[in-house]
Structures are given as structure tokens and as C-alpha cells.
């Protein structure tokens with residue numbers, strides 16, 4: 281077995297997967313027990329990448345993730361390229377998908393130019409490394425547009441557990457199993473590439489798994505600070521921007537962040553203001569108890585998302601959201617548009633927030649059609665939607681009863697260009 285020696289992580293025990301029949305046994309274990317998890321992962325990835333875009337998988341194991349992504353229509357044998365350090369894993373992957381390209385790759389010394397791979401994914405590799413920094417630096421270096429990495433992250437400040445597991449069933453192999461600190465991971469990104477990163481989004485799925493999707497700005501050169509210039513000032517360190525924020529979609533006039541339970545009472549207050557309530561289709565006022573239940577359902581419903589609209593300074597002023605995200609038909613209904621703090625109305629915040637939401641839907645969720653329902657008489661909201669590129673599709677005459685009369689409801693939509 282060729283033992284990789286590159287980088288500061290020589291005790292990388294997963295290379296022992298090439299001993300005996302360890303690779304075959306692990307593959308068997310993955311096949312028999314992790315199908316549901318891979319499906320969950322695939323739907324997360326479908327939300328972030330377009331089907332026609334090339335995707336490099338670093339640490340492709342025995343090709344099972346490729347197979348799931350192919351079944352989901354996210355990749356074809358032409359758009360996907362995978363690689364792993366283990367020859368035996370590669371053998372299994374190549375047998376599983378003979379017409380697909382799987383290469384030998386060392387995550388600490390990837391054989392690619394800076395930013396030469398538009399999209400890179402790295403699934404469940406980091407937690408088996410003694411430290412994540414050198415590997416992440418390589419992934420960031422080669423990823424041009426987006427990097428998605430799923431690992432066992434914890435929300436605490438400290439890495440939680442570091443242990444080697446003799447895993448006797450797999451020929452006495454040793455494996456690192458590290459639960460890395462998510463704040464530490466995000467800080468690492470911000471310190472080195474704060475000016476190159478546009479957004480960082482987190483997804484949680486299944487137990488200890490976190491998916492971290494990083495979108496990069498076009499113009500900034502990136503190198504691996506840990507290999508290229510270990511003692512020099514690290515790229516981005518001199519300009520620590522606040523770009524890395526949990527789940528943030530950032531704009532100049534407004535930003536969006538996912539709603540948290542701490543926002544619920546504010547939401548109830550905003551939505552129950554009489555002039556606001558009049559513009560929504562719910563007939564009874566919201567209650568805090570009801571909101572708690574609603575929030576629980578929201579979190580488990582992948583078809584809905586709600587964002588808090590904030591000012592550039594981070595003050596929460598309203599909401600925008602998505603209902604009925606339909607991946608098959610690539611459409612979603614936009615709703616919950618509200619600038620709740622009326623002193624912030626008329627300043628372009630709703631327009632900025634809806635524009636961010638539209639970009640998010642087209643660029644990240646890979647949706648094609650967005651639509652919404654609005655009372656015909658709601659001139660301010662209609663103006664916002666028109667300015668965001670929505671056009672009227674039709675009028676539902678006297679479709680809703682409110683304030684003692686039947687009112688017309690307008691359906692507006694916007695399609696992704698091209």
C-alpha cells in the first residue's frame with residue numbers, strides 16, 4: 281500500500297482501508313445501513329447545485345453517494361468526477377459505475393489548479409481526519425464557485441470528541457471520529473477567506489450531520505495558506521469582513537436570515553397589527569402558542585422556508601418566505617412578505633428582500649417559477665412585486681372575504697430567465 285505522506289497529517293488512519301477486506305466490509309455496511317441518510321443528503325445537494333453543472337467529489341468512497349446523486353438526476357457520468365485515497369474503495373466505485381471517472385486523490389494535496397473545479401463536494405471525510413484545516417484549505421483552493429461539505433459538527437466552541445476506534449470488525453483498522461466545533465470551522469473560513477466568501481449556509485440533517493455550503497466571490501484569488509505560505513499573512517486575514525454568517529443571504533439594503541424561535545413573539549406582534557393582518561389570508565389572529573406549534577412544523581417541512589428580513593445593521597424588521605417548494609416542477613409560492621416595523625416601510629427593504637429571495641430560489645434552489653397571491657387593492661405590495669420582475673397572471677374574482685366584503689386576488693409570477 282502506498283502511504284501518503286503529504287501535509288501535516290501523517291496519522292491518517294483511513295488509508296488503512298486498503299488493508300485486508302476493510303474497504304469491502306465498510307462498503308457493505310454503508311450499503312445496508314445508510315441509504316436513507318444518502319437520500320436526505322441528496323435532496324440537500326439538489327437544493328444547492330444545478331443538474332447540468334460539473335461536480336467533483338473529494339472522498340468518493342465506494343461510489344454510493346455518486347449513485348444516489350445520479351438517481352436524483354443531479355449528476356450524470358459526464359458531469360460527475362470522484363476521487364478517493366483508497367485504491368480498494370476506488371476499485372469498488374469503478375465496478376459500481378464503470379462509465380464514470382474515479383481518480384486517486386489525496387485531500388491534502390489535490391491535483392488541481394486553484395479554482396479549477398466549479399463545484400466541489402466532500403461528504404463525511406473531515407470527521408475522520410485528525411484536524412480539518414489543511415483539508416478544508418485544499419477544498420477551498422480548488423473550488424471555483426461552491427463547496428459543500430458535510431461532517432459531524434457540534435455547535436459548541438470546542439471540538440467535542442476525538443477518539444480512535446479500533447473497529448475490530450474491520451480488520452483492526454483505526455478511524456478518527458472527530459466532532460468538530462462549527463463556530464471554530466466558520467471562524468477558520470472567515471479568518472482566511474473572509475473576503476472571498478459570499479455566503480455560508482448550514483443545513484442540518486439526521487443526527488450529528490451538518491451540511492455547510494460555501495459560495496465564493498468571483499474575483500478573489502485563493503491559495504492554500506497552510507501549504508503555500510505557512511508563516512506569511514494568510515489571504516483574507518488583513519480584511520476580515522463579516523461575510524461569514526450563519527445562513528445569511530446578504531444584500532446592501534436588506535439581508536435575510538432563517539427564522540429562529542426567538543423571533544416568534546415579534547412575528548405575532550407584527551402579523552396581528554390590524555392593517556397588516558388585513559393583507560394576509562389568515563382569518564384569525566396569530567397566538568404565541570399557535571406559533572410554537574407552527575414553527576415546529578415549519579422546521580420539519582422541507583417545502584417551506586421563512587426568513588427574517590434585517591437591515592444592514594442586523595435589525596429585524598420583517599419576514600419573507602416560501603411555501604410549497606416543489607422540486608419536481610421547480611416552482612414555489614412566495615409568501616409572508618411583511619415589513620412589520622412600519623417606520624421601515626417605504627425605504628426599499630421589501631423590494632431588496634424579495635429580490636434576494638428570488639435570487640436564492642433561482643440560483644440555489646434551482647427553481648424556475650415563482651408565484652404569489654396578493655389582494656388586488658394592495659398597491660404597495662403589487663408595486664414591490666412588479667419591481668422584482670413579477671407579472672400578473674390572472675385575477676381570482678371576489679375570491680376572499682375580508683373586512684365585510686369579497687375581494688379580488690391577483691396571481692403574479694416570475695420565471696427564471698433562459
Ligand SMILES: CC(C)(COP(=O)(O)OP(=O)(O)OC[C@H]1O[C@@H](n2cnc3c(N)ncnc32)[C@H](O)[C@@H]1OP(=O)(O)O)[C@@H](O)C(=O)NCCC(=O)NCCS
Nearest residue numbers: 559617618619625626627628629630631654659660661663
Ligand atoms: C407591502 C410591504 C411589504 C412593502 O414594504 P416596503 O419596504 O415599504 O416596500 P418598498 O419600500 O420596497 O417598496 C414599496 C413601493 O410601493 C410604493 N407604495 C407604497 N404605498 C403605495 C400605494 N398606496 N400605492 C402605490 N404604491 C405604493 C412605494 O412608493 C414603493 O415604490 P417606489 O420604490 O417606487 O417608491 C409593506 O407595506 C407591508 O409590510 N405591508 C403589510 C403586509 C403586506 O401587505 N404584505 C404583502 C402581502 S401579499
